[in-house]
Each structure stands twice: as structure tokens, then as C-alpha cells.
Amino acid sequence: MRAATLTALGRPLIVADVPDPRAGGGEVLVEVLAASVPPYAGEVFSGERRYPIELPIIPGVGGVGRVVAAGPDATKLAVGDLVWCDATVRARDDALTPDIALQGWSSRGEGGAQLARHLHDGAFAELMRVPTENAHPLPATADPARWSALTVYTIAYGGLLAADLEAGETLLVGGATGNLGSTAVAIALAMGAGRVVAPGRNRAALDLLADRFGTRVSPVELTGDDHADRAAMTAAAGGPIDVVLDLLPPSAPSSAARTAAMTVRERGRVVLMGGVGMLGGADLALPYPWIMRNSVTVRGQWMYPRAANAGLIRLIASGVLDLTAERVTCFTLDQVNEALAHAATHPGPFDRTVLLPR
Template identity: 35%
Template sequence: MARALVLKSTSEPLSLEVNPIPTAVPGSVVVKVLGLAVIPYLHAILDGSLPYSITLPMVPGSSCIARIHSVGPDAISLSPGKLVFCDLTVRARDDPNLAILMGIHGGAAPKLMDGEWRDGAYAEYAKFPIENVFPLNEEILLRKLGYSIEDLCTIPSHLIPYGGLSEIDVRAGDTIIVAPATGKFGGSAVTTALAMGASVVACGRNASTLQTMSTLFSSTGRLSTVILTGDVAVDTKAMIAASGNDGKGADAYIDFSPPEAAKSNHIRAALAALRPKGRAVFMGGIVGGVEINYQMVMMKSLRVQGKFMYEREMIVRLIGMVENGNLKLGETGTGFKTVGRFGLDGIQDALIAAKDTAGWGKQVVLLP
């Protein structure tokens, strides 16, 4: 038997229950959860104020660091005892274009949320699809590089922007605008793009956070910052100047705008600061429309697209970047500091702490 947090109603808090350990059937792996980062907006999903599609009762979910407990009979390379990264993005095996987020969002494949893959990792043991479990080199990560489980819990924060950066083919030598850059995922986009060899123009209104970033990554020589004013012309000019590139503009732009930024002018400014044939990817939380200069996009032949999460091969590549030392974790490597550690019985305090640490550089972890 094992403990798990269960959501039975959005009008009730999570309950801590004792349930049987899941059974590994064909196509699945059961893991002992070691740690996961609590997403800042989880409280809003659980109380229904953020209207995600969920099926109740449900164990909330997140990507996690774990150790394999048991494997299905069709597992070839995965075996009990291995340290692994478990991804919450479950894709329909008969249509990989449709996906859910285990224990968070029914997405485009609610049938998966209704059935086999409803429950997430807010538990001592969890079951994942076999293709969602990725081995980690324990010797390198924990011993040679000296990372802790908490350090490894920051991988998802970098993986999400890596999905967008890879989707628009950001490469070493490119210059990319990150705006806004002071939130959890925007800040991680800065770190990840630098690790990929790109130059970064980090934009935001929080001058203190931008200064901290500038100091932390000064050794790269590839980070510039722009304090947004809200004036499109002024901000565009500043972004172009910070991009270098002989005044032609940046090569790419990644956006992680929160819902409340729908009327902000930074998207218009960032698109205007792209060079001809520049690329932009939207990965934020805005609901509804945003204003875009149609003629400018056409005349400059800009590519503007969205990206939901990432693909499986991107997970493999990012883990490789971490194990090879290209993407350095920990407070000195990425600026991420763990400011709260909680067990399953402290979930309510964890939710409050995570809500209060929504910006870049801080995380709250659950250690079941």
C-alpha cells in the first residue's frame, strides 16, 4: 500500500489516502516518486478557478524524478532500481498529435484522462506510459556533477522552453528575444537558449530580476537585457539595438506571456524587432486574441506559430545537455533555488508557497 493525494471535488481540499501500489501492465512502468516541482498555478486547477479539463477523482500530476519500482513485461532497457525522469505529457499511441497532461489537463485526448492515465505523480508511487520514462545517468548527475534530487526537479522548467526553442530551430549563433523573461518559464528560456549557444535579449519590467540574470550569466558574454516601457516604438528600438546583428533585428522570439498580459504591447514590439524571415513561437497562457501587425508579418515573411510542450526526442536531447554539462543545474548554474520542501502531508502549505514563488529562480518541491 502507498499514500497518494486525491482530488475528489474542486470545492474540497486534497485528501491524503492509502491505496494499492499501481501494477505495471504491458506498456507501463511503475515508479517510486522521489521529487517534483509544484507548479505555481496548481492551486487554481484544483479549486476550479483555472478551468482545465480534468476527470475526478484524480491524483494531481507533474513530471517527476523517480526510481523504477516495476516494469511491464514488454520493457527492454528499463529495469527496477534505475533513476529516471518521468514526463507528464501523455500522447495517444494511435494519434500522437493528441495529448493530455497527467493529473492536470485532459487536453485534446480526454479519453486518456477519463481512463488509464488520469492519475499523476502526487503520490509515493505512480504509473507512467513506458515511453514517458527516461533513464538518467546517476553516476554522472548525482556523483560527478553533484546534483541533488531537488536540482533535477528543475528539468521540466527548462524542458518546456526547450520545446519551443527547438521547434523554431534556434541554433548556436542565433539571437533570440525572450519576452517576458522574468517568469518561471521565460527565465528558464533564457538559461536554456544560452546553453544552446544562442545570444539572448531578455526583456521584462522587473529591473531587479533582469540585473540578477545579467550578473549570473555575465560570463557567457551573450546576454543583453531590455526593461520594457510599454511603448511599442521605444521597446522595439531597444530590442533591435540589444540584438546587434547590424541593426537587422533578432533571429527569433519566444513568448511566455501570462493570461494577464493579453493587452500588453511587448508582443508587438518583439515581432517588430525580428529580422526578415525571423521566427516566433507562442507558449504562454493568454486566452483569446492578441494584436499583431498583419502587414508587417507578411512583408517581413515572419514565421509565427504556437507550440504545446515538446516532443519525445526533445526530452532525450535536453537530458543529454544536462548530463554533458551544457545546461548546468543548481542555483549557481541556472539561478534556481529551492525555497520550500514538503511531504505529501504538507500539500496545502506547498500550494501556497508555490503560488508565492511564481517568478524566475525559485521552486517549491514535493518529496513524497
């Protein structure tokens, strides 16, 4: 098969023939039809994001494809099925605190690294093998390129599930004008959020959110003045803010995450999923008395539970969550480095860069 391989950090990916993967017990082999290229992929491959990856690697964080072969433990999957390949791989020998790796992308801890060595390569290839439980059936009519955005949507959905977002509640999304944060806005509204406060500095992106979703979205243009921004976000909610979901990137200052978090109401929930402090910047410092006296719940969430895949697929298949307005730009496997450059310069709301290995 042909695949794009990262052989050294900071070097272009090399497209060449490599041996076909072979699926073992508990795995399926998938022909990759489409794989999302995240806007920050270049930062991962350059080493800027300091992700723990072992080289050489065929990268790619999830993809859409067709089942080529399935093992005897697959009781419903069949050859030819269109599937979403979830990159979040969990070890099977610890149900309580399983080690986790993102196939073709990164891992967590030594156990995660061990898992990543076994399921090493990702979706920037014509074929990939995935655990049987990570291949999720899609509607036969699903457009692979458009549905490859599940790479982004599942993350935001995981944050909203962690927040126990209820219909009618008000949500504030930190990083709402970004590629990931904007998906959280869309999913929250599909889940029935009464209002979503969308702070950001990009006026054009804020206007796009307001135009697409109407009055249930309250955009707030940030100034950098923490006191003024907190007051503006609180006012935009038109009432108590029940949940704050932080999806700010590593480049964002911790003060921005703190200012947003402290808009939440008494007994509200704050979910942290962003990258604040990952590159050595100041850590998030929320006041102990404020958390305690206001009975605020603060929760970290990395990725999402396995069941989130099925839930999100249902939301899209039912039409409640609409992908038709997304701007999808496709590249062939031979154009993988051009795809990386395009993704980096198109990081805005609902901009999708997609690799088509076949």
C-alpha cells in the same frame, strides 16, 4: 500508498491512503522521489485557469523516481533505475496527429480526455504508473529534487527546438523574468545563442539574469508603452533578432506579446507557447502585411517532442546546462498545501518548489 488528491476545485488537497496503482502492458510503475510544484498550480486547482481536468485526481505534472516494476516491452529499463517521468502522454494509435494528455494535469480535446481518463493520476503520490516510453533514464548521481525542474525545462526546450535556434543567433524571450521564461534564457545560452534579449518589468529579476549569465544577456525594463518598448528591445539586441519565443502567462496583455513578436527580423521566426488570451482577454493580432512582406514564420508549440527529454537530459548531464544555482525548497507530501502556497509566492527565475512524496 499515500497520495494528495484534489476532490473539488477551490478546495485544499487531501492527503490519505489510496490503492496502489497497477501497471499494465506498455507501462512501468515508479516510486516517486520528487515532483515539481509549478507556481501556477494553485490557479489550476482553483479553476482559475480553466484546465480540463476530471475530479477526483491525484495531480502532479511529471516527476523523478525509481522503477519499481517494468513490463516485458521494456528492453533497457530495470528495477531500481532512476528515471524522469515525462507527463506528456501521446496516444499510440495515430503517429501523425496523436491525441495528447498531460498526466495528472490536463488534456486537449475529447481524444486527450479519453487518454487522461486512462492515465489519470500524476506525481503527487508515493507511486505512479507511466507509459514505458515516458520513463527516461537519468544519471545515477542525479539529485531527484533538483532534476525535477525538468518539468519546466522541457517546455522551454521544446520552444527552442520548434524555433530551430542556431548557435550564434539572437533570441528574445517574452516573459524572461518568470519561472518558465528564465529557463528558456538558460537553455538558449547552453545551446549556443549569441545573445538573449530579456524583457520584463521586474528589475530585480532582470538583474539576476544579467548577474548569472553576463554580457550575453541584454535585460530590458519594460514601460508599458508599446512603441518605446519595441525600440528598447530592438536596441538591446545590438543587431537583428532572429527568434522570438513568447512564454507570457495568461494574465499578460496580448499587446505585450505582439510588441515583442514584431521585433523579429525579416525572415525571422516567432514561436508562441504562452497563455495570452486563455482567460478571455484580447487575442493576439499580428498584421497580415507585416508577416507576409517580411516572410516571418509564426508557429505555435504546445509542450515538446518526446526526443526533447533525452536531449535536455544530455545537456544537464554534460554540465553545459547547470542546475546547481537553482533555489530548491522541499516539502513533504503532508505539506502539499503549504507547498502550493510557497510556489505561488516564489514564481521568479530559478525558484523551485518540490514535493518529496517519500
